[in-house]
Amino acid sequence: MPFPTHLLTKDEDLVLDLRPHWWYLAPAGALLAVVTLVALAALRTSWWGPLDWAILLLFLGALGFFGFTYLQWTTTNFVVTNERLVSRKGVISKEGIEIPLDRINTVFFNQSIFERIIGAGDLGIESAGEGGRQEFTDIRKPNLVQNEIYRQVESLEDRRLRRLGQAAAEAAPATPAEPQLSIPEQIEKLDQLRRQGVVTDEEFEAKKRELLDRM
Known part of the structure; x- marks a missing residue:
């Protein structure tokens, strides 16, 4: 069954949700196949004896073992999100391991x-903390899963750096505005530009009259 989405946090996205590789079922499946062949061979006899009953019980046991293994397979999840790695398993009672991505080494x-x-x-997985190294078996395409975990670790670090940069920008004091020049200071500034040839005498006089009208 898929990983329950209600266990994800608000901004958490599910990246990988894997059940164990089908090889996880191979031992139980092989046992069931062998016992089934033996049981079919026993049915060919014309009489039913104690050995046949033993084979029947063995078949039922192998069938039950395969069924339980299949339930374990369907209820085991190896999950990678954009924030953490989660491993959950258990048919009735559940047990699991959770490793935040920022603690993975x-x-x-x-x-x-x-x-x-x-x-x-x-x-x-080697991580910082008490857990040390965790082993996960029967992972599908483990090399690709390894690459995806590293990608999510880098993506998480990038998001944190962007948030820190944004927070620093918001906390930084605003650049003080340059003090407003008074009208006489503006006229003096214009006169300097006139003497430097940046503005003409006519432009200087027109702007000067405009400034004087504001006084």
Whole structure:
């Protein structure tokens, strides 16, 4: 079943929601297949003896074991959001691990040759805190998951830097406005520009009259 969205915080986005690789079901599935073949062979006999009953019980046990393993598979989530990494599992009672992205130091993955062929592997997370290193098994395409975790860690750091920059800009005192020149000072400034040839005598006189009219 998917990770419950009501467990996400207000600004949290779900990036990855993975169940274990199908190889997680392989041992229970192989046992059920073998016992099923044995049971079918036993049914070919014309009589039903104690051994047949034992095979039937074994088949029911293998079927129950596969069913329970499948329930475990459907109720196990490996989740990556834009803020944290979460691992949850449990059919009736739940247990889980939560690692904030800003506490993740290193992400490792390990694959055997066979696991590389089927696209499965193990993931190791080293984080700051009491947990140290956490191991997660039967992860689908662990190398791609590793890359995605690093991308989200970098994205989280970028968002925090932008928020810090915005907060610093809002907290910085406003640049004081330049003091307003008085009308005599403005006329003197215009006269300097006239002497420098920046404005003509006519422009100077017109602006001077305009300023004097304001007094």
